[in-house]
Amino acid sequence: MATLKDVAEKSGVTATTVSRVINNKGYISEETRKKVRAVMEEMNYQPNELARSLSKQYTNTIGVIVPHISHPFFAKLINDLEAAAAEKKYKILLCNSNEQPEKETEYLDMFVSNRVAGIILCSKYVKAEKFRSLHIPIINIEREDHMAAMTIQGDNYNGGRMAAKHLIECGCKNLLHFGGVIGKHMPADQRAYGFTEVCKQAGVKCTVLQSDESVYDSMNYHAYIKSGLEKNKEVDGIFASSDLIAAQVIQICTAMGVRIPEQVKLVGFDDVMIAELTTPTITTIHLPIKEMSVMSIECIDKRLRGEMIPSNISLPVKLIKREST
Amino acid sequence: MATLKDVAEKSGVTATTVSRVINNKGYISEETRKKVRAVMEEMNYQPNELARSLSKQYTNTIGVIVPHISHPFFAKLINDLEAAAAEKKYKILLCNSNEQPEKETEYLDMFVSNRVAGIILCSKYVKAEKFRSLHIPIINIEREDHMAAMTIQGDNYNGGRMAAKHLIECGCKNLLHFGGVIGKHMPADQRAYGFTEVCKQAGVKCTVLQSDESVYDSMNYHAYIKSGLEKNKEVDGIFASSDLIAAQVIQICTAMGVRIPEQVKLVGFDDVMIAELTTPTITTIHLPIKEMSVMSIECIDKRLRGEMIPSNISLPVKLIKREST
Numbered sequence: 309m310a311t312l313k314d315v316a317e318k319s320g321v322t323a324t325t326v327s328r329v330i331n332n333k334g335y336i337s338e339e340t341r342k343k344v345r346a347v348m349e350e351m352n353y354q355p356n357e358l359a360r361s362l363s364k365q366y367t368n369t370i371g372v373i374v375p376h377i378s379h380p381f382f383a384k385l386i387n388d389l390e391a392a393a394a395e396k397k398y399k400i401l402l403c404n405s406n407e408q409p410e411k412e413t414e415y416l417d418m419f420v421s422n423r424v425a426g427i428i429l430c431s432k433y434v435k436a437e438k439f440r441s442l443h444i445p446i447i448n449i450e451r452e453d454h455m456a457a458m459t460i461q462g463d464n465y466n467g468g469r470m471a472a473k474h475l476i477e478c479g480c481k482n483l484l485h486f487g488g489v490i491g492k493h494m495p496a497d498q499r500a501y502g503f504t505e506v507c508k509q510a511g512v513k514c515t516v517l518q519s520d521e522s523v524y525d526s527m528n529y530h531a532y533i534k535s536g537l538e539k540n541k542e543v544d545g546i547f548a549s550s551d552l553i554a555a556q557v558i559q560i561c562t563a564m565g566v567r568i569p570e571q572v573k574l575v576g577f578d579d580v581m582i583a584e585l586t587t588p589t590i591t592t593i594h595l596p597i598k599e600m601s602v603m604s605i606e607c608i609d610k611r612l613r614g615e616m617i618p619s620n621i622s623l624p625v626k627l628i629k630r631e632s633t
Numbered sequence: 634m635a636t637l638k639d640v641a642e643k644s645g646v647t648a649t650t651v652s653r654v655i656n657n658k659g660y661i662s663e664e665t666r667k668k669v670r671a672v673m674e675e676m677n678y679q680p681n682e683l684a685r686s687l688s689k690q691y692t693n694t695i696g697v698i699v700p701h702i703s704h705p706f707f708a709k710l711i712n713d714l715e716a717a718a719a720e721k722k723y724k725i726l727l728c729n730s731n732e733q734p735e736k737e738t739e740y741l742d743m744f745v746s747n748r749v750a751g752i753i754l755c756s757k758y759v760k761a762e763k764f765r766s767l768h769i770p771i772i773n774i775e776r777e778d779h780m781a782a783m784t785i786q787g788d789n790y791n792g793g794r795m796a797a798k799h800l801i802e803c804g805c806k807n808l809l810h811f812g813g814v815i816g817k818h819m820p821a822d823q824r825a826y827g828f829t830e831v832c833k834q835a836g837v838k839c840t841v842l843q844s845d846e847s848v849y850d851s852m853n854y855h856a857y858i859k860s861g862l863e864k865n866k867e868v869d870g871i872f873a874s875s876d877l878i879a880a881q882v883i884q885i886c887t888a889m890g891v892r893i894p895e896q897v898k899l900v901g902f903d904d905v906m907i908a909e910l911t912t913p914t915i916t917t918i919h920l921p922i923k924e925m926s927v928m929s930i931e932c933i934d935k936r937l938r939g940e941m942i943p944s945n946i947s948l949p950v951k952l953i954k955r956e957s958t
Binding site: 309354355356357358359361367369376377378380383384386387390391394399400401402403404411417418420421422423443527552555556558559562580581582585586587588589 | 634679680681682683686687692694701702703705708709711712715716719724725726727728729736742743745746747748768852877880881883884887905906907910911912913914
């Protein structure tokens with residue numbers, strides 16, 4: 309591979325001049341610039357980003373850890389994070405933790421060894437504390453950790469309220485919520501609080517169920533939903549804490565001969581692709597994943613420039629009405 | 634951030650000794666090793682992977698370019714590539730091209746500047762030719778480019794044959810195929826060839842439709858499917874060239890009052906998560922995405938060690954029977 313030195317030699321200029329051409333810095337005559345560019349092209353020269361990064365002690369790379377890449381929520385989030393990063397000339401180093409704490413710690417060490425510009429955590433276990441002393445900006449998305457630089461989440465509490473209000477307005481009298489994972493405290497738990505509060509105020513019956521962790525990891529909620537529906541036969545309105553769960557509620561209801569939306573109305577959460585691909589399509593609470601992604605990248609960028617960033621950001625959600633209600 | 638020099642100073646040993654401890658190379662007494670490790674821990678020392686990469690002229694990073702991260706096929710592929718890469722201590726640098734040729738070229742230049750260990754291309758436009766001289770292993774997945782090191786694909790031709798055979802065995806007499814993009818030559822086109830061949834042999838009527846590029850980019854096939862079904866009212870069996878299209882066939886059929894599988898039988902392609910989330914679930918042709926991912930990473934690894942790798946690999950597919958037939 310051609311080096312900067314090779315280009316300088318062939319162009320008959322100094323290495324400093326070639327460096328100036330590459331970085332568009334200092335005065336260079338148009339003639340010299342053209343000659344050097346032509347030689348770079350001819351020799352297929354590619355600047356060594358590693359050497360540059362080594363001198364500034366960090367790269368243009370942002371490390372991202374998610375628990376499941378193929379989960380529709382994380383697939384959308386990764387898509388939007390990559391777009392927001394590319395806009396600001398950052399690259400995404402992507403790691404899937406499969407919810408294994410030791411894997412997450414290993415990835416974080418790797419990020420530090422590779423001098424990432426920032427870290428985005430969407431996974432439950434990691435304690436960011438250890439990394440606080442390293443001055444690498446850490447952004448949490450939809451998880452809580454007060455040692456991190458910043459936490460970005462949707463307004464989960466109001467999302468739960470909107471779901472309850474909508475189901476009650478549709479005439480439902482007996483509501484069921486398929487909620488988060490037992491024993492894990494996540495921002496998403498707020499959905500259940502907002503939901504039950506509205507039900508209580510309206511005097512509408514409301515049952516909240518939680519899944520165990522193995523169900524969340526497998527992404528297969530069939531048995532959990534089936535047992536929930538069998539124990540709550542009078543239910544006429546369901547709020548699922550993700551569109552992934554809502555899609556499986558449609559499957560189980562159909563298998564049980566229960567029609568959606570005629571007999572049971574259904575609201576999901578996230579507003580990811582799956583909500584538009586099921587039959588019927590899913591009414592859901594839209595989480596502003598794109599805006600969350602843009603803000604995450606912006607905050608890393610600001611933090612690297614030494615600017616202040618908020619420690620907590622909560623973004624508004626909204627109800628998207630589709631065929632399931 | 635603590636440097637290797639800082640650790641050496643505090644431990645009272647030379648930098649070479651610290652380096653030996655880190656790399657587990659050369660003779661070091663157990664006592665020295667313990668002391669150095671304790672100081673590293675105390676100072677929260679993280680080895681600088683950039684400096685190491687600079688000396689060997691490439692990183693442990695594999696650049697991946699996909700056209701759409703949130704497309705269910707690519708979400709699964711990225712998931713499996715990340716797992717296979719992590720297994721061999723590689724990291725994934727992920728780029729979304731949105732099918733824009735200029736973005737792809739820019740990403741490839743960036744990969745080279747960052748000295749990636751290998752490149753995996755799943756996007757249509759890029760010509761790998763330019764990068765041949767750089768000796769970076771390039772793997773194509775489900776795309777064709779004879780200048781790349783290697784192309785991995787599923788046996789698309791036999792996939793098409795299996796779909797036709799299955800629909801005919803289910804009693805279908807009038808088949809319709811929602812195929813690839815007009816004017817693009819992709820390995821996936823082989824699905825249509827295999828499909829029509831079996832129909833011809835069996836004397837079963839068969840129509841093949843192709844979408845235009847804007848439909849593929851939007852991932853919204855509704856209008857395309859609707860017009861196809863309205864022009865082919867006698868159809869009793871459909872083969873969709875992705876599960877994403879198949880999910881939308883269910884939606885359009887339901888809206889038109891056509892029941893699946895009672896009136897029309899449906900087979901998809903890919904076997905990604907969406908095929909198990911629709912109602913009814915989708916009978917599909919399973920593409921071995923996991924195995925394709927493992928082989929891609931293995932081949933990059935082998936190529937870096939100077940071993941020979943095949944220029945073409947085609948992996949077997951199989952029919953997965955679900956509720957849509």
